[in-house]
Amino acid sequence: MLYMILKKCFFLLLFFTSLIYSQTNYLSPENRKLFADYLYNQDDYLRAFDEYRIYLQTFENDTVKLKIGQMLIDMKRYSEAEDYLKMLFWGSLFSEEAKLNYYLIKYKTLLPRDFRSFTGQRLYYPEKYNIYVKKLEQISYFYQSYGNPDSTIMFETFNDDSLAFRKVKEFYYRKYYPEKKSVHWAAGLSAVIPGLGKIYTKNYSDGVTAFIVNGLCAYLAYSNFNAKHLTRGWIFTGLSALFYGGNIYGSIASANIFNAKLSLDLSEEISNFFSDKNFYIPKF
Amino acid sequence: MKFILFFFISVTITAQTDYLRWEKKNSDYRKKAIIVEVESNNKNDFFSFILSNSQKVYKTVISDVDGENCPFYPSCSTFYVESVQTGGIIKGTLMFFDRFTRDLNIFRDRSIYYELPNGKLFDPISNYLLKPDKIKLKFKD
Numbered sequence: 494m495l496y497m498i499l500k501k502c503f504f505l506l507l508f509f510t511s512l513i514y515s516q517t518n519y520l521s522p523e524n525r526k527l528f529a530d531y532l533y534n535q536d537d538y539l540r541a542f543d544e545y546r547i548y549l550q551t552f553e554n555d556t557v558k559l560k561i562g563q564m565l566i567d568m569k570r571y572s573e574a575e576d577y578l579k580m581l582f583w584g585s586l587f588s589e590e591a592k593l594n595y596y597l598i599k600y601k602t603l604l605p606r607d608f609r610s611f612t613g614q615r616l617y618y619p620e621k622y623n624i625y626v627k628k629l630e631q632i633s634y635f636y637q638s639y640g641n642p643d644s645t646i647m648f649e650t651f652n653d654d655s656l657a658f659r660k661v662k663e664f665y666y667r668k669y670y671p672e673k674k675s676v677h678w679a680a681g682l683s684a685v686i687p688g689l690g691k692i693y694t695k696n697y698s699d700g701v702t703a704f705i706v707n708g709l710c711a712y713l714a715y716s717n718f719n720a721k722h723l724t725r726g727w728i729f730t731g732l733s734a735l736f737y738g739g740n741i742y743g744s745i746a747s748a749n750i751f752n753a754k755l756s757l758d759l760s761e762e763i764s765n766f767f768s769d770k771n772f773y774i775p776k777f
Numbered sequence: 778m779k780f781i782l783f784f785f786i787s788v789t790i791t792a793q794t795d796y797l798r799w800e801k802k803n804s805d806y807r808k809k810a811i812i813v814e815v816e817s818n819n820k821n822d823f824f825s826f827i828l829s830n831s832q833k834v835y836k837t838v839i840s841d842v843d844g845e846n847c848p849f850y851p852s853c854s855t856f857y858v859e860s861v862q863t864g865g866i867i868k869g870t871l872m873f874f875d876r877f878t879r880d881l882n883i884f885r886d887r888s889i890y891y892e893l894p895n896g897k898l899f900d901p902i903s904n905y906l907l908k909p910d911k912i913k914l915k916f917k918d
Contacts, residue, residue: 696889702882739874746875746905753912754889 522551529557538564555585559777562594571598582617590777592619593626597774600629608633624650628773631661635763641669657773660766667759674748683744687737690744694751703740710736808895824866828858849890850897853880859902872905891915 518524529544542564545557558577565574575598581591595617600608609630612618619626631650634642644665651657674694683690687707691700714729767773832854840854847853856876861869879885879900890898893916903911 696886698882698884698886699879701884703878706878706881735870735874736878739871740878742868742871743875743878743905745907746872749907749909750904750912750914753909754914757914 522548526552526554526557533560533564538568542568555581555587559587559590559594562591563776566594566598566601571602574598587777589619589621592617593622593774596626596629597772600633600772604633604636606633606637624653625774632767632772635664635668635767636760651773654773657770664759664763664766668763671752671755671759673752673755676745676748679744679748680741683741687740690741691747694744694747696747699743699747703736703743707733707736707740822865824869825858825862828861832858847880848885848898849876849880849900850893850895851901853877856900856902860905863902864906872902875905876900 525544526548529541529548532538532541532544542561545561548554549557549561558580562574562578562581565571565577575595578591578595578598581587582595585591596612596619599611603611612626612630627650631642631647634647642665647665648658648662651661679690679693681690682693683703686704688700688702688704691697691703693700710729710733714726714733717723717726717729835854845852849856851859853873853876857869857873860872860876863869864872885898887898890900891914893899899913899916901913903913
């Protein structure tokens, strides 16, 4: 008897559980949005974008559109991002935020010179967030290899953030007043003491090696001449002269390489710094 | 019944595709050759001719036997030939002696060079032509 009751209970439980379970629509737009929000927080933008897109087929949601715009910018799908953001330009609460992100896209695609001519047109200009556009304008100077920006305007724009101010100031001085090594000094120093020019360009071990090699060849030449081994003496004199000349030439090349490396390192540092900070554009 | 069994077994056998994954494959451990085109107005003069032929002899008689020991890319012998072809005998020789001094450096700071996937240090001729706009600090395939 008990067995029969338990059996019935079990089947009833199974029936009702499956009935209740089947009533939940996991693929409803609301659930998709919740899942997409979770994916967005996990930075899984590719999947979040797909879920949000399906959600937008049923509902109108400006927050979702703005999120999609920002995700697409991060995924470097700029033209798609522009389309989503432009939907918000008129009659939306997020109009200004969308316009700011639109300017970020323009900044990333028009660098370095054309961005400032674009901002000059003030097309869809985000008046509320104009300080961020000004920051973008100032940052764009760092990607330009010619001309000097007005340092007062540049420092003033970043004055609200102490770290940004410090870094911008540092980048400004490193870019426009770099501590380059003089090729003439490098050559002159190497001519006086072989290897000193390389030490001047911070190639310390090369400098010391050049000094040893030159000294050794000169000593061998001198000792061979002293020992009346004239042929060997002239061979080492020749070698010594070639190493000496090569070292002077190499010091000039080393100074050139040092200067090139200086600007390459700086441009990489600038690029990494501002990308990490999302170019000082807030994420909404 | 026999037909069903035959059908079942034949489908089961043909569905096994794992052998494709586990089949024997001939591995190729050879490193990809790196070729850099030197942007230069090569001078095919007398010295270049002598040097390039001397390099061929050196490669065959010494380098192939001794092994590829130069830490730089291009190697010192290639550097000399190409620098003479690019800059002439005097400039090329000075470039080579500078390179040779750097090769002799046993306390070499590897961080100042761009390291290639095969462990060689990228040190192209263009960096030593004294033309700052020609300097290549990174290797691009």
